[in-house]
């Protein structure tokens with residue numbers, strides 16, 4: 059059976075580091091690192107994530123400001139709020155929960171956040187910095203995946219990695235971080251041919267495709283490490299169950315190490331968000 063990479067436990071460690079850094083910033087510089095979270099609409103999953111972010115921020119001693127906007131909010135109103143937060147010296151990090159309602163332009167919203175406060179790492183300047191090997195604020199989910207991978211592979215150099223999925227939030231920044239760690243990286247996507255055999259040759263598979271239990275044991279080389287980014291709700295005998303993009307039952311019998319869902323990558327995303335907020339706060343001291 060594969061070694062389980064426990065995201066909950068690792069995330070608690072990250073949050074302890076965050077709490078120490080918050081204490082230091084308060085004591086030495088008299089600032090309270092503060093995260094502003096913006097939620098537009100009533101998407102139930104987004105409401106849970108936002109609640110958890112605010113809860114964890116408070117537990118770590120950080121400040122948090124929640125802005126809940128109506129689903130009908132206009133682009134101008136949202137832009138005006140972000141402009142206000144950009145100019146508020148007491149706000150160090152800004153996060154707009156995604157996805158946004160379809161009438162809003164996500165790219166425009168992301169680009170309107172000041173890059174120094176972009177704790178999601180989605181602003182084009184931060185994306186460019188990561189792509190050119192000068193990362194500043196790194197997207198939280200891939201950052202969390204790297205921490206998890208380092209538990210099993212302190213040196214990632216030369217590893218063959220397949221990232222399944224090419225989203226801006228996970229697939230692309232994940233590939234950039236792995237490349238920076240000297241891995242040989244393949245990004246597989248819906249048009250990729252022989253995706254199964256590509257995965258079967260990989261030392262590490264990162265699944266971020268958004269399809270429930272898409273990857274099964276036949277795709278995995280014995281002993282490989284599997285990082286499952288997917289969070290999919292499925293119906294099992296009338297009950298809602300959360301599963302990843304990986305068929306955990308079968309893959310755990312073949313892999314050397316695997317992340318569970320829930321309790322894997324998800325909690326790390328929130329830990330890294332708060333880590334980014336303390337980093338942003340420290341940089342804004344200068």
Ligand SMILES: Nc1nc2c(c(=O)[nH]1)N[C@@H](CN(C=O)c1ccc(C(=O)N[C@@H](CCC(=O)O)C(=O)O)cc1)CN2
Nearest residue numbers: 107154155156157178198199320321322324325327328
């Ligand atoms: N602005 C952003 N929007 C979104 C991001 C993001 O990084 N920035 N990522 C996802 C959602 N997300 C954070 O926002 C997120 C998803 C899941 C979890 C998590 O801890 N999941 C738990 C299960 C939770 C449950 O029971 O439903 C787990 O995996 O154990 C945290 C954060 C999209 N939007």
